[in-house]
Amino acid sequence: MQLSGKVALVTGAAQGLGKGCAEAILERGAKVALLDTNESAGQETAADFALKYGADRCTFILCDVTAKDQLEGAFQKVVDHFGGLDLVVNNAGILNEVQWEKCIDVNLVSVVRGCHLGLRYMGKQNGGNGGLIINMSSVAGLYAFPSPVYATTKAGVVGLTRSLGMDYKLGRDCVRVNALCPSFTTTAILADPEVPEDQYQHMKDMLERGGGLMQIPDVVKGLAKLLDEDDKNGAVLEVTVQGMKYHGDESGPWDRESGTHQPNLCIA
Ligand SMILES: NC(=O)c1ccc[n+]([C@@H]2O[C@H](COP(=O)([O-])OP(=O)(O)OC[C@H]3O[C@@H](n4cnc5c(N)ncnc54)[C@H](O)[C@@H]3O)[C@@H](O)[C@H]2O)c1
Numbered sequence: 156m157q158l159s160g161k162v163a164l165v166t167g168a169a170q171g172l173g174k175g176c177a178e179a180i181l182e183r184g185a186k187v188a189l190l191d192t193n194e195s196a197g198q199e200t201a202a203d204f205a206l207k208y209g210a211d212r213c214t215f216i217l218c219d220v221t222a223k224d225q226l227e228g229a230f231q232k233v234v235d236h237f238g239g240l241d242l243v244v245n246n247a248g249i250l251n252e253v254q255w256e257k258c259i260d261v262n263l264v265s266v267v268r269g270c271h272l273g274l275r276y277m278g279k280q281n282g283g284n285g286g287l288i289i290n291m292s293s294v295a296g297l298y299a300f301p302s303p304v305y306a307t308t309k310a311g312v313v314g315l316t317r318s319l320g321m322d323y324k325l326g327r328d329c330v331r332v333n334a335l336c337p338s339f340t341t342t343a344i345l346a347d348p349e350v351p352e353d354q355y356q357h358m359k360d361m362l363e364r365g366g367g368l369m370q371i372p373d374v375v376k377g378l379a380k381l382l383d384e385d386d387k388n389g390a391v392l393e394v395t396v397q398g399m400k401y402h403g404d405e406s407g408p409w410d411r412e413s414g415t416h417q418p419n420l421c422i423a
């Protein structure tokens with residue numbers, strides 16, 4: 156996707172992977188709205204980006220993605236402020252197995268809503284120009300993971316992405332939907348996850364066996380791949396210290412006999 160002059164909205168962008176993604180999008184010439192509940196970090200990030208990329212290219216919007224009115228209001232603010240919308244990165248997420256309903260709200264319900272809003276504002280059938288949605292899932296959404304609710308939310312994001320990315324609807328809305336599945340990456344989410352001790356110990360063991368931690372720029376390379384590959388729709392990209400690979404190329408039962416796989420018909 157050519158991003159010069161385009162408009163992006165990134166949730167959970169005050170810090171961590173969301174901030175890294177937002178900066179990569181700014182570097183490619185787009186304007187970016189940073190949404191987050193962390194007002195001080197969000198304002199600081201926006202001020203930093205304004206200095207580097209220009210005050211007219213970045214704005215912070217205080218928004219709890221789990222509050223329906225706030226998320227809807229934030230999408231409208233972005234369109235009012237920048238005059239359109241071309242790219243949505245549904246990134247905000249938490250790991251909390253104790254307040255597990257909240258974990259589902261932030262990581263899955265809000266991503267469903269973010270996708271619906273992306274389709275509402277970017278869908279050609281609604282007067283938009285088409286666009287791209289990238290959902291932040293996790294390797295935990297692809298393989299067994301010791302925190303079952305977190306893993307469920309991330310697997311849900313994979314299913315949502317694949318299904319919204321079915322090409323039968325692309326001719327109508329011209330909005331592609333893809334997902335990024337990083338492994339353990341150095342951010343604040345690792346520092347203090349609200350998980351039982353046995354889950355935490357098991358994660359530490361998996362982290363060591365998996366080859367250790369990635370850094371934010373490693374994951375941003377995955378985002379860049381999804382931004383560059385305009386033929387991808389419903390794609391799920393795993394990013395680990397071992398490299399990147401797409402998941403889910405197997406044919407379903409409906410295509411197995413013919414051995415065919417639905418082609419991408421992207422025209423966005
Ligand atoms: N760091 C990892 O190892 C890793 C690996 C795979 C996937 N992820 C996913 O990446 C995403 C970003 O996480 P991170 O690692 O950068 O963690 P992080 O804690 O550094 O960043 C998460 C951001 O989301 C914001 N946020 C949380 N709840 C919110 C809400 N209700 N509304 C708006 N903003 C909210 C936080 O304030 C924070 O700025 C998450 O979806 C996470 O599940 C992280």
Ligand SMILES: CCCCC/C=C\C=C\[C@H](O)C/C=C\C/C=C\CCCC(=O)O
Binds near residue numbers: 344348365
């Ligand atoms: C050691 C501290 C762990 C705290 C974990 C907190 C949040 C992690 C969230 C990530 O989404 C988890 C990402 C990937 C984990 C899934 C599988 C591990 C595979 C290991 C590998 O091959 O890299």
